[in-house]
Amino acid sequence: MFKPGPILVASLAVLYGACTSGEDVSVAEDALGAASRLTLSPRQVTVTAGRSAAVEVALIGPHARGLLWQLRADGLPAGVTAVFAPSAIAVGQSARLTLSVAAGAQAIDRRFLVEATAHHHREAALGRIVVQPAAPATFSCTGTDGTVAQSVTGALDAAGRPVGVTFTTSQAGTGVISRYTLARAADVAAADPNAVDVAWWAASLHMGAWDVTPLPVDNPNLDSSYLFLPTGAQLASAFPGFSYVLLAGGAQGSLQITLDCRGSGAGGGAGVPVAFACAGNDGPVTETIDGTFDAAATPVALTFTMARAGVGVLSRYALDTALAVAVGDPNAADLASFATQLGMTPWDVTPLPADNPNGDNAYVLFPTGAANLSTFQGFYYDVLAGGTQGNQQILVSCTPL
Numbered sequence: 001m002f003k004p005g006p007i008l009v010a011s012l013a014v015l016y017g018a019c020t021s022g023e024d025v026s027v028a029e030d031a032l033g034a035a036s037r038l039t040l041s042p043r044q045v046t047v048t049a050g051r052s053a054a055v056e057v058a059l060i061g062p063h064a065r066g067l068l069w070q071l072r073a074d075g076l077p078a079g080v081t082a083v084f085a086p087s088a089i090a091v092g093q094s095a096r097l098t099l100s101v102a103a104g105a106q107a108i109d110r111r112f113l114v115e116a117t118a119h120h121h122r123e124a125a126l127g128r129i130v131v132q133p134a135a136p137a138t139f140s141c142t143g144t145d146g147t148v149a150q151s152v153t154g155a156l157d158a159a160g161r162p163v164g165v166t167f168t169t170s171q172a173g174t175g176v177i178s179r180y181t182l183a184r185a186a187d188v189a190a191a192d193p194n195a196v197d198v199a200w201w202a203a204s205l206h207m208g209a210w211d212v213t214p215l216p217v218d219n220p221n222l223d224s225s226y227l228f229l230p231t232g233a234q235l236a237s238a239f240p241g242f243s244y245v246l247l248a249g250g251a252q253g254s255l256q257i258t259l260d261c262r263g264s265g266a267g268g269g270a271g272v273p274v275a276f277a278c279a280g281n282d283g284p285v286t287e288t289i290d291g292t293f294d295a296a297a298t299p300v301a302l303t304f305t306m307a308r309a310g311v312g313v314l315s316r317y318a319l320d321t322a323l324a325v326a327v328g329d330p331n332a333a334d335l336a337s338f339a340t341q342l343g344m345t346p347w348d349v350t351p352l353p354a355d356n357p358n359g360d361n362a363y364v365l366f367p368t369g370a371a372n373l374s375t376f377q378g379f380y381y382d383v384l385a386g387g388t389q390g391n392q393q394i395l396v397s398c399t400p401l
Contacts, residue, residue: 037091038058050160075113079106139233141241229241274401285309322364
């Protein structure tokens, strides 16, 4: 999380050693200048595949005040994406650069260039990213649908695909009614007769979908089976899942089983505080949220920053802790509806009176178990001036740090 404070000048005349693989950004030291006005903090990050890292990008004076400087990153390795929030800053301001590494990314050590440009002005700074491949993860899930219980065990590869996965289904009073193993879960084909239903479940659950239909020798009933897991499950120690089985292709109904899963990933679990960063936009308005899930999974130490393209930062405020939504909250019904639609838990993050001259009511929604995931979505809902000036609804993408 970035806290307001003085911005220190950092020399960029020191380049980070030779890269171990891949192409590098070729920039001479004197091209950047020993007194570059663009700084990165930290200048080097190490990121495991499937995770993200945050870098503060700051621009100091004294020249070209009053201009908005556009930010961009060049020279990042394949599988690494860069998002600036906000994407343009003025002198004396800072932005957060989130570097997200794809789950299947390979090991690499690479320097990259961050540039800020405004008309004919240009400032640049060098950074370095070290990507470490993710280790294979094992997992096990259990859940029930009425009298039917299911367990799912196996492994998740670097991209989060279930491999070597075993499904065991039992009926109360009967015992095991089916057990089968798949070497590798398949993508859901566009021509799959259940593709529309599966896409609906995936969108509703905010999870990825896998086709885990048994091989013909293990499928005398001709069932169609699908497994839903959140993005980044291979890095988590605990996460939700969902099993959807169409019995006899749907002719005999379906099983819909919510799964509770445990994994060997190193993600934060119960009792382990986890810092996170979120960013999203609603048209030209960008919202960033920095904070920590405490041992009880409550969002704490929060900072909210709203910016508008072409204007810069509109507001920034901090809260020690998010609060449960009060029963008598005037927006409780709307929040309950959002919570049901998104499958998330709402929190009251209304600014303190000193930071709230407009009289807004602000809320954020996060999925249960978010601290255990490498990426997750959140939702920021700002009721402006108690609703007399409309509201802001921003879906944000989040990563534990």
